[in-house]
Amino acid sequence: MKTVPVSTTINGDAAEFICAPDETLLDVLRNRMGLTGAKEGCGTGDCGACSVTLDGRLVCSCLVLGVEAEGAEIATIEGLATGDGLHPLQQAFIDHAALQCGICTPGILVAAKALLDKNPDPSETELRYWLAGNLCRCTGYDKIIRAVQAAARQMRSA
Amino acid sequence: MAFDTEPKRDFKVVGRRVARPDGIDKVTGRALYGADMSAPGMLMGAILRSPHAHAEIVSIDVTAAVALDGVKAVVTGADFADAMDAATADVRDNCLARGKVLYDGHAVAAVAAASGAIARAALDLIKVEYRVLPSVTDVDLAMRADAPVVQAGRAVEVVPVGLSENVTDHCEFGHGDPEAGFAAADLVIDRSFTTAATHQGYIEPHACLASMGPDGKADLWCTTQGQWAVRTACSAILGMRASQLRVTASEIGGGFGGKTTVFIEPVALALSRKAGRPVKIVMSRTEVFRATGPTVASSIDVKIGMTKEGRITAGTATLRYTGGAFPCGTVAMGAQAAFAAYDLAAVRTFGWNALTNRPKEAAYRAPGAPQAIYAVESVVDELCQKLALDPLEVRLLNAAREGTRSSYGPTFEAIGLEATLEAAKAHPHYAAPLAAGQGRGLSCGFWFNFGGNTSVSLTINTDGTVGITEGNPDIGGSRAAISQMAAEELGIPYEQVRTVIADTSSLGHNDVTDGSRVTFAVGLAVIKAARDAIAKMCARVARIWGIDPEAVEWVDGAARPTGPNAGTFPPMTLAEIAALSFKTGGPIAGHHESNADGAGVSFGVHLVDVEVDRETGATKVLRYTVFQDAGKAVQPDYVEGQMQGGAVQGIGWALNEEYIHDAEGHLLNPGFLDYRVPVASDLPPIEAVILEIPNPGHPYGVRGVGETPIVPPLAAIANAVSRAAGVRLTALPMSPPRVLKALTAQG
Known part of the structure; x- marks a missing residue:
């Protein structure tokens, strides 16, 4: 299959890659761009471990083709922390022990940020339904919910 | 080992909610998991799997696959070594079938190619001729004399003759005279239960990268729970010496017991050996479900007698487990755990294992106990209702309680069950009002816990920091707990300690991260290694001061003179001793190697409120509280995390999760869409209440906490559903269709 050149922005930087027409954005990020923070837990959009945003919209990158990223802005877990420190969500996940094995953590952080960008003060129910597409098998979600709530509080007061 | 003679400690670091040392790597995407590693010249591997649940392999023709452009190697079971012990041979034959395929998804052959796409295309070119055989996936059917025989000649000696050849194992535990006990009861209830096989459901699929050179190294x-176990299995299966294989554990994306064995690792090594290049294999989610470790499926009979005052007079249980297509000893743990929460004069349990055409069982958190205790706790609850x-x-x-002769033999030392029950009784949850249509359930849970082989090194760095090298993959924050115990013992700040997890060439053997053993056994070893280093530091200081080593004691991170003839010297801190170490005899390090026992059993009690939707049969969990004895919670956040996470895995098992096979033995739901694990919106907050009844087998009183919390949810929820809906279900999961059927039958 002939590869296709694609021009995008990834975490604020211009990025160009070539990929096969049937190659997922997740495979492009992981195998061509060296961005292994997004994980493949299922490949079918059920687990959310590969969550990234595409032009601000939360997507499972395993369900997006690399070629669909042409001209788009992609944000991944690698872009969440800025040069001078962790994002409040990242710090809250450490402070509240919201991760055990950590494999779902990048996807959940990306998803939680996408929620807080739209809704800075979600109710617990809104938060639980928003994160229902991100499976975590270790924590029972309790500490994840507490961490996102704590980060949201901090971001609102900042 | 009796550490209870040690003075009760005023902990400075242990018990604090410290930040985990691997936290930043894991919230920034830097942490490297199984699939995240690559190597120059790397090939991608793919595995051909059986479409049949049971078939003879008549022939395998790989000619066309080998000829495909980009294919560098093809292997089958014939590429593995022949001679090894039976248990390892089973692991080998599970990695690549020999002679027969034993379940839907059983690996048959594998390809390494320049890309994953080429490898997958090559799989389609491998021609396998099968002779399909009758199959069986139900444990009760598999035990019948007319059942299709999955494997012949695998029964152990204690299995009576005349049963199906699928019956491989039998065990019996208990004491007293159950028949006399039942005669003394006011009410005896006898019930049968079934539980579906469930998968550990770790979010990270199995993944590995193997590289073998022409010299055989x-x-x-x-991604594994134990790099030494991987080395032992792979070196046997490949016919290598252990020293020739170095195994490095990646960060691990969940395991829960399912990553204590090997599936793809020997295959990748065989492909790399043949191709002469590194080979990476990453399982798909479908492969994870079809070919890696579900827990056992079970069928259980329980009979319990009780007086009208509530005293249990006798209990018996017969457990029939299937660990899939290979012999499995998990039923023995179920038979031992079934009645562990009770002080009984008469108790007897019988266990049977039968082969079925299901994937080979892998350990899943407290293996064997949730099923058995679900059945027992359901009958106890029904007796209470009646x-x-x-x-x-x-x-x-x-x-x-302490001094009770346990249902499986040993007499209990200090245990926390009574205190845990009292905590549940005193908690507001137990007295909170319930609305109509809601029900509250409770269940006890138990796990043995384990110690095991452990080897650690602790280095005193010249700048006064401390490095710990240990060998157990950190699956839920154990690096933090290990660092805390080292800091506590040495009397230095937590931040000065860094714990790393070593490869198999860097330490002696470490057993896998299982049995809730790491915080207990590695912690014990680290404390001993710290004491070893302290003794060496005190000896150095004694030489500097010109006094006997016995006249130097270690207090709050510094050596001090002690005793009437020691003289007066200002304390020397760890950092000062470290800075002088090159002049006082060289580097300073502490070590400890042991096969730890004294793990100390663990009890928990779960309380749950549910509401059942009578129109859909769906059960909503409204409130959930976990009470558990942790001995000593080293990092309470991560103890709570184990309690919460285990509870939620149990909730999934109780309400939704199951392996569903069709009549021909095909797995119908190998994906997270149809195998439904709990999601955030299914759940209420999970409250965790930690009790601390010190384990006499650990210097700080630590007990393992990881496994017990998956045990009680099954019965706790069944008991709550029974009280909410007025129907008692005896089959797990209590999925909406099953509950609806029971409600309809009730009328």
């Missing part, structure tokens, strides 16, 4: 990177007794008071009345 190999490196293997993989006799109009408070289920918590009945458990307190019958609770095992």
